[in-house]
Amino acid sequence: MPRRDDIRHVMVIGSGPIVIGQAAEFDYSGTQACRVLRAEGLRVSLVNSNPATIMTDPEFADATYVEPVTPEFLEQVIAAERPDAILPTLGGQTALNAAVALHESGVLERYGVELIGADIDAIQRGEDRLKFKEIVQSVGGDVPRSAVCHSMDEVRAAAADLGLPVVIRPSFTMGGLGSGMAHTPEDLERLASTGLAASPVTEVLIEESVLGWKEYELELMRDKHDNVVVVCSIENLDPMGVHTGDSITVAPAMTLTDREYQRMRDVGIAVLRAVGVDTGGCNIQFAVHPGTGRLVVIEMNPRVSRSSALASKATGFPIAKIAARLAIGYTLDEIRNDITGETPAAFEPTLDYVVVKIPRFAFEKFPGADPELTTTMKSVGEAMALGRSFQEALGKALRSMETSRVGFWTALDPDGDPDVAASREGRIYAVEQALRMGRSVADVAAESGIDPWFLDQILGLTELRQEIEDAAVLDAPLLRRAKRAGLSDRQIAVLRPEFAGEDGVRSLRHRLGIRPVYKTVDTCAAEFAARTPYHYSAYETDPAAESEIAPQTEKPKVLILGSGPNRIGQGIEFDYSCVHAVMALREAGFETVMVNCNPETVSTDYDTADRLYFEPLTFEDVLEVVHAEQVSGTVAGVIVQLGGQTPLGLAQRLTAAGVPVVGTSAAAIDLAEDRGAFGEVLRKAGLPAPAFGMATSFDEARAIAARIGYPVLVRPSYVLGGRGMEIVYDDETLAGYISRATTISEDRPVLVDRFLDDAIEIDVDALCDGSEVFIGGVMEHIEEAGVHSGDSSCALPPITLGRSVLEQVRRSTEAIAHGVGVRGLLNVQYALHGETLYVLEANPRASRTVPFVSKATAVPLAKAAARIMLGATIAELRAEGLLPGHGDGGELPPDAPIAVKEAVLPFHRFRTVEGHGVDPLLGPEMKSTGEVMGFDASFGAAFAKSQAGAYGSLPTSGRVFVSMADRDKRAMVFPVLRLADLGFEVLATEGTADVLRRHGVAATVVRKHSDGSTEGGETIVDRILAGDVDLIINTPYGNSGPRVDGYEIRSAAVARGVPCITTVQGAGAAVQGIEAMKAGRIGVRSLQDAHASLLKARS
Amino acid sequence: MTALLETALLVLEDGRIFRGEAYGARGEGLGEAVFTTGMTGYQETLTDPSYHRQIVVQTAPQIGNTGWNDEDDESRGIQVAGYAVRDPARTPSNWRSRRSLEDALREQGIVGISGIDTRALVRHLRERGAMRAGVFSGDALGPDDELVARVLGSPQMEGADLYGAVTTREPYVVPADGERRFRVAALDVGIKFNTPRMMAARGIEVHVLPAGTPMEQIDELAPDGFFVANGPGDPATADAPVALTRQVLERRIPTFGICFGNQILARALGRGTYKLRYGHRGINIPVIEHATGRVSITSQNHGFAVEGEAGERFDTPFGAAEISHTCPNDGCVEGLRAIDVPAFSVQYHPEAAAGPHDAADLFDRFVELMDGSKG
């Protein structure tokens, strides 16, 4: 039966900012949904506060609202758009929770809006863990024993009954937020109280532990005819106890017989029906006892989930796309399988390859955070790899991670016995080492809970290693077997020093004609011909082996290298730019070829580029793809400039290997990235940079510091993303830093920069075609320089910078673009210190802010950049209309709306080993996982929206607590006074209170945490935890002063989710935001509408 | 993984040769090369009599992971003529496993090959169609052209009369679980263990009979129902079972057929069968039931099919009949229903093993049919 004709207008809800547990996969699913619904001729309106998403590009919906995904704003959009239906199952838990709220507050009813793809009762049956368990049992399934608790007393009783350890799980949170495993009564107290707080309904589930069991997931789909298919089975290599999101996972399931698998399938389908997910996708998790096969159901997500994205990429079955079609009334048998083009979607994909996903962590960013992997998800990204065997896929996935280790044996074994019991990042390396050192599979299995089959595969690799080391010569058969087992040239080079590195191995390999074949992901194990060129590499030993790359000669081809696994500092923003390049170059008549290994992204959707290679972004793997493409046609160019540092880092070697890297040349990239060379560029252009020096010892460092004066900013010279950066105020701390900087050496010096205090940071994105420079946008940071550009909020157009400064910014940017020799995108960071505009750094590539700038200014920067890299000039693009006819982002019309970018930080997910929160302080090292955009006519309103989108609304009344560093007290008086006028009750620590009182603010004094709480007086920390503080303004006391109070206050704020402002500038902005809210000056406006008036104002 | 690998060859009748390592028994295995896309259930597949004289190519690359247990066999032993896989497990892992898959193959003398590009082989069979092939290792190895000649010397699947080779020599009875509600005469043309099990669970006492059983013996049994099982070979050769089925239909005994049984009922109703290019072999295959429009994901294993169109009605010596099920992938007939006599059949496997259980309710329909005609 065809689709419903009573639905003409659907509103899609996105998932908001990228946070741990809810990342780019929801941009992928949301984008697919928008594409499908519009292809069906429906009007689509979209709400998502995340500007870095493809889905929020104006061309993907009829009306795009970059507004907070909160019930308040959603209601405004509904009122403005009057959709017939809302599709809430593709925006993760955020969208689902928002939809439930809209239902409960009666908004849906009031506006006559129907929820499609989800039914409220089904959502509740699926998400309410107790109801869910009852349902599972009602269909004959088994579950871990448990009790639902709403208070600590109930928790203690339940734990006593179940016996420790127990799992604590808050209801209605995503990514396992606030959940954990309690082994001791202390754990129980801590986890359960935070869990109760984390749950929107103050409810936690206390559950029998099935720690160490095998963990599985099924991805299912159901249509309104009650047809159900299982799209994919996923087996976790890490056993129960490690969150699926943090586990190495494998598809399809590797260690189940058909009987056990079908039992799982039967239970899954029965549960799906009983829960009543009427149409769409859902994900069910199971645990299996390794010794008895006892099968228990863990949970279900009645929506498209992180795993659905993985399953879609792993199988070629586009779950979100099909879910959207089902939601508007189609049935599975009516939907065609795009890949075969003939067969219907009513079938179950079958794989003739193995898929391995490995999570990417960021513990190094959160010193003191407990690295133990638990039931709370902590990874910030993931890479996926496909191979014809588990060994091959594992090897490819490991080298896709871009961590210091790129596969087994590529780093020295850590000394000491490998610990296979502790579930930590990279445990797989410990496992390999243990097996190599002779520990038995059975032994390691018992300690790690990893299935012996996986361990035996790894043991096989260690045996192969031995063979390779022992072989007299590395002959063709052995080399083939090594490659077939997924070993990289680099790994082999480690074992055979005579090759002097991977280049030696590669030339031998090429001499022997050993190259990968490329197979196709086709959902059907080659039973039917595939039309979508979605490829992965594999090595075969069989001489009859086949590659499946169809020759393509009509059009010149362009390869776009993606950005690999998401991580802090390199996220979805870069995928956005890659996808834009694909769209622009396709339109310009090129055949586009995408290379990436991140399953969460839009770029790895087979619908995005003309061809997709799901491959690691290492030099070796990229080179082989280029070769395969050159054999099948002409490669006009390879783009390394849009995927962040990952592909940029390959520029030199690719160029040296004769690969046509287009855009900014490798030499130019080096000019911008090499400190010394860049210094020359600046000197020639007469642009000031902070004084700096390089030190290889403490004495050198101290000498430099003495010369340029404290405070100084120190960092290792070779890392990116602000890693290991610290602001140092005196010799003593400097000594400390140097002693900690273990890797310091002659060729790895430490950079010592003069730190510019109280400087305004300015970020610029620009295009250069070799002659003309186009300023994309100038962003004024709200926090002062010293807070990483990725973590500070910023405004575009700049809100306080004067004409002359802007002119200076333009001239400096032009000078740098020409001095470096940029062809394409350039990002420059400046610090305005007094009257001087210092250059902090220049990145000759797309930056994190490209999508934000493009949305704020209605100019598709990445598209223009891609065209420029392939020879178009800015003048031509202006004429074509891709760029505005005249003017640029450096000079926006006076009435242009203000866009505020706010970063979202993951502090609440991390705990120290003692179980305390980590310090949520901002610094030169980037820590945020994502961002939101607040867009409105005035700065105040835009800022308020950015806060609402990132952290929940600013308070408009109640209690504000103020405690600030002496140097800030002055600047703070005015905003605090204003808050008092606005009716806030002011709490302050003693010193601060005195200052305020002298300025006529009646502040109530509260005890510092360091004073300790007495029967008489609670400390501020007690009060925050008690929840009677609504807003916190707390600026750090510099590096030297007593910071422990600040730390306790801020982590209490995080624990309680109270807005906490840590900079003077932030306080000022917050006050403006609160004013705007009180004045009711905050509405919603679609991007299309805003862009239309921008374009009008321009012409 | 040992350094010294024994060579094995998979040789196709059209001369294409795949080189890999010897797996399972050494020697020669001749048969029709077919591929199955199931990702689980190799033990059930290898012991399914319908694979008699076929060389099975497994598209799933990692095979043998769960070893070989004592519960999951679907017949008295491994039935295939040869086995081709990419990556055999080094050591199995499963709490029910008793031996490795390779040991099971060796013990039962099944010649296998591993390490070939199974996907390339599958694409070849998809384009050229299932064809004769041989797996050679050990002493059976020889010059390529000689091996091709040996393959060409082996009989074609078309016109092959094979059910006789797999049927039971003696009749035997599978008692009903609990009290007996029905007695069914099941014609064994290659029956799988799970089929009587599924019936027994529904109170059916199953009398499994040799393929050559005459009508008289069935009359003596006075069964409530008649069942024709799955089986190997070309249904066009199965004249005796077809004749028997006609006699059963004359007596209006409720009849149910699976796979080969579907083709036999079709022929009894006057329909022809034909050979598919490469058949349906997998556990992910959709089937639409036209009465309800519902889709089941089914387990299938057939190289021949019944002539007919979706929803088509036709006249037979026993009154009207209809095509009740088809496969949306290619429109192939997947089920029949006689309207004037109590008989129906499906081309797929409701007994699954291996495969999903979506179609298990067909056994309940058989029960209803028998209930109905019991009056």
Ligand SMILES: Nc1ncnc2c1ncn2[C@@H]1O[C@H](COP(=O)(O)OP(=O)(O)O)[C@@H](O)[C@H]1O
């Ligand atoms: N009863 C349990 N015993 C041990 N580990 C568990 C148990 N329940 C869940 N886990 C682990 O915690 C992780 C998260 O639990 P889950 O129910 O999936 O919550 P969510 O996915 O919503 O965060 C699971 O992936 C699993 O590894």
Ligand SMILES: Nc1ncnc2c1ncn2[C@@H]1O[C@H](COP(=O)(O)OP(=O)(O)O)[C@@H](O)[C@H]1O
């Ligand atoms: N000399 C300096 N004075 C003040 N702040 C600085 C200085 N250099 C860098 N910073 C701060 O550190 C952050 C990160 O430094 P940057 O050079 O941009 O490294 P990254 O490669 O991580 O972006 C900048 O965003 C800025 O806030």
Ligand SMILES: [Mg+2]
């Ligand atoms: Mg989960």
Ligand SMILES: [Mg+2]
């Ligand atoms: Mg920077």
